[in-house]
Amino acid sequence: MSEPTVPIGEAMVGGTADSLLDEQGHGVLSLATGNRAYGIPMSYGYDGDHDRIVMQFVNGPESKKEQLIREVEEATLTVYNYDSPQSWESVIVRGAVEALPSKEVSDRFASLFFAQAEDAAGSVRWEGREDVAVTWYALLIDEVSGRRAGGLPHRTAE
Numbered sequence: 001m002s003e004p005t006v007p008i009g010e011a012m013v014g015g016t017a018d019s020l021l022d023e024q025g026h027g028v029l030s031l032a033t034g035n036r037a038y039g040i041p042m043s044y045g046y047d048g049d050h051d052r053i054v055m056q057f058v059n060g061p062e063s064k065k066e067q068l069i070r071e072v073e074e075a076t077l078t079v080y081n082y083d084s085p086q087s088w089e090s091v092i093v094r095g096a097v098e099a100l101p102s103k104e105v106s107d108r109f110a111s112l113f114f115a116q117a118e119d120a121a122g123s124v125r126w127e128g129r130e131d132v133a134v135t136w137y138a139l140l141i142d143e144v145s146g147r148r149a150g151g152l153p154h155r156t157a158e
Helices: 016-024 064-071 107-116
Strands: 026-033 036-043 045-047 052-059 075-084 087-100 133-149
Touching: 016 045, 016 075, 016 087, 016 133, 026 064, 036 052, 036 064, 052 064, 052 087, 064 133
Parallel strands: none
Antiparallel strands: 026 036, 026 075, 045 052, 052 133, 075 087, 087 133
């Protein structure tokens, strides 16, 4: 008896991975150090001109993500779009993470982030709250890999 064919997709070529990163604005950031791993939904801005992902962390006093981001040597961001088992796409970005001091986060980065991360409310939402800290990070892109299957309507250019 033969096993059913499961679509593993095809490698993304050309600017397709960049296009997904640019359009999506959210994914899962994975951090691991020692025997601890942590995956978190994350809004982001894709800065393709500088090969990085810009992220704003909004943290409570005992933030696991803030603790891990300071210890991790490498992180991954997984971005995906799923329509069906025959129609999907995913991109994994790997690289080091560096803190971006708030004073160095230019209006360009902030507007990039908030334009792509539509669900982000902006820093104004957190003003005056002493129990919340806002920090910025950049995932410096070392490697990008992407796969896709089927033809999602907004992914026609390769």
